[in-house]
Amino acid sequence: MKLLGKTYSVLLVIGLWESAARSGFVPFFFLPPLSVIAMTFATQITDGVLVPQTLLTLFRAFGGFAVAVVVGVILGIAMARFKAVHWFFDPLIALGMSVPTLTLVPAFMLWFGIENASKILLVAVSCVCPMTVSTYNGARGVHPFLIWSARAMGTAERKLLWKVIMPAATPYIFNGMQVALPISLIVAFVFEMVAGGGGLGFLEIMAARFFNSPDLFAALFAILIVGFAVDRILRKIRAGVLGWLERDHGEGV
Amino acid sequence: MTVFVKAPGSALRLLSRGAPILVLLAGWELATRSGLISTQVLPTFSSVFVAAVDLIASGTLGRHLAVSLYRALGGLALSMLIGIALGLGMATSRRVENFFDPLVALIYPLPKTALVPLTMVWLGVTDRAAILVILLACLLPIVINTYHGVRAVERTLIWSARSLGTPTRGLFVRIVIPAAMPAILNGISIAIPLAFIVVISVELVASKVGVGNLINGYGGVGAYDYMFATIGTFVLVAFIADRLAVHVRSRILFWHEQKDAP
């Protein structure tokens, strides 16, 4: 009963949707009944359409995301440790943060084509700035006392990185990931909508072009589910990793 | 990140900050002129600059930029109106909160650009469709920040006002809203660059006019110098808009004590 009280607005919307769609008040292409959409969704899965396309989009988004994480973390730590690196990259990153990277979709189509590699690269470029910024903030926020005492205890420089800086920066890195992950999905979707080449974004825009509303909504819900699942999973991983770090390294995370 | 500081010698500092960018631009020009990078792939910076001047002078950029700005700012304004009202309502009324909370949670993980094909079907390739997407994209940050801003108003402030004679009705306008202003403006600050990003996305996919469409068009016919010129000037405009917003915000919030947060 409590659950009902909490979600009744959603049920209301679902109810309104279904009845409005079935009543004939609303044209079919505008708002197909949810039941039809659900059927289409199921059919698309069993027909082997939806799942491969979803995986394709995820492959592009996560591929670019992974690259951005690696590059971003390395760059962020380098910027925190070496003044020269910071001096050189800081204005570039600041610039990069304010550029809507989606404006480069046509440019990327020109330079790298419309295949997966091109999409992965644009995702990487879009995600690298937030990753760098958050890593940098995490790495440079490490209290000097922590570093001095670690050095005093004889920790070698390289181990310093792993034992002190990384654990301190990790929460920030995860914050960056929570910002970058949605970006990776958005860039992948839009690139697919513009350039084609399969994927959920492509599915959706093609459905729209043919006024195939059930397919459109099916793709839209697939995107919604993906977005939701990805966010949840990241949170779980974050809780797990940060918990592990706390146990392994004691206080100071 | 480092912040622009207004101090003597700031000109020098600006130069120091701008240096890597100038290096990059110089490198660009050299690489493309020398043939290291083919101008088929990347036009020279100078040709892009010339194209930009032409775009502005001919009024082409002006026309399309006006469309994009109209959509972006229109969607932003509507999202502010609806978002702040909704955030205030959710923060002050349990019933309103219970009603909208699951809806907000449901829409939150959806990338709003995924709604572009839908609005295309609903409203065609029009300004209204674009504004709708932008409105929805900017709505959530504003609602969430407004909501949390109101909830976080310290009760000691409200209690002090009550002790000093403020009737319950007056509390909202006299105390809660000013106290929640920093958070509300924070939400708006997040929404502004979002509006610019989304309008481009919409115009790349579903528009006959506007900057995104222009970029797409030039790219399609191989006029890459014009394409980059358009991208460059749009980015500049977005950047200026963002800086302007930051400036306005610090003027409004001159009284606000910044508390350090990670």
Added chain:
Amino acid sequence: MAKIKVRGLTKSFQAIKGETVDAISGLSFDVGENEFVSIVGPSGCGKSTLLYIVAGFIAPTRGDVRIGGTPIAGPGPDRGIVFQEYALFPWKTVQDNVKYGLEEKRLPREEQERIVRKYIRLMGLDGFQHKYPKELSGGMKQRVALARTLAYDPDVLLMDEPFGALDAQTRELQQDQLLSVWRERKKTVLLVTHSVDEAVYLSERVLVMTARPGRIKSVVDIALDRSRSREEIVTSAEFAALRNRVWLEVREEVLKHYDGVREGPR
């Protein structure tokens, strides 16, 4: 007749697991007209809760509070409050903060300005009228908070650890200033504090609260010759004796709390 009459005050809360917890229980005491009374007690004994109920921000579960014989119904112009965090309105200047209550009273403009000037001067805030809270030190903010409440001219002054956030020196200065204001303005003061020294130094009576659920454990009359200077009072034998007496009472309650933690389920 007592200015503040508290009878059988109880406040219960729902704990996380659903059981009811009494923050305060069956608490009763009086505060006379123009009396300066402090409440001390271990952490978590409910002293702030008590103050907030007297102020009218929270409703008690049982019991009643009367001010000048009339039962209270929410906050009122007869009771002013000063919080530990000052609770100044950050978007208003010092002057506008002090003026706030007067605006609510809808006094004529010149009257407002006159009163504001008076209290700015009284609290030593001259020259700072147009500053904003973020530009002030803790001590100054404290003074603005007090000026704001005094300008409103309530009969009763309720103070919740008002000097808790100040450094030791500023704290002492503020305490002396409060005393002189109290003597001059003739107000009934109920002050909640952690500091036994502060309670004994400032008040005519000190109420010691028990650990949770809080009730009044004992009342200590403070009879100190206050015509002397601060140093003389604080180093006198009477002060030490009174202070120790109150301190031991409080300590008993603090230890009770710890014993409970060691033995009982938590």
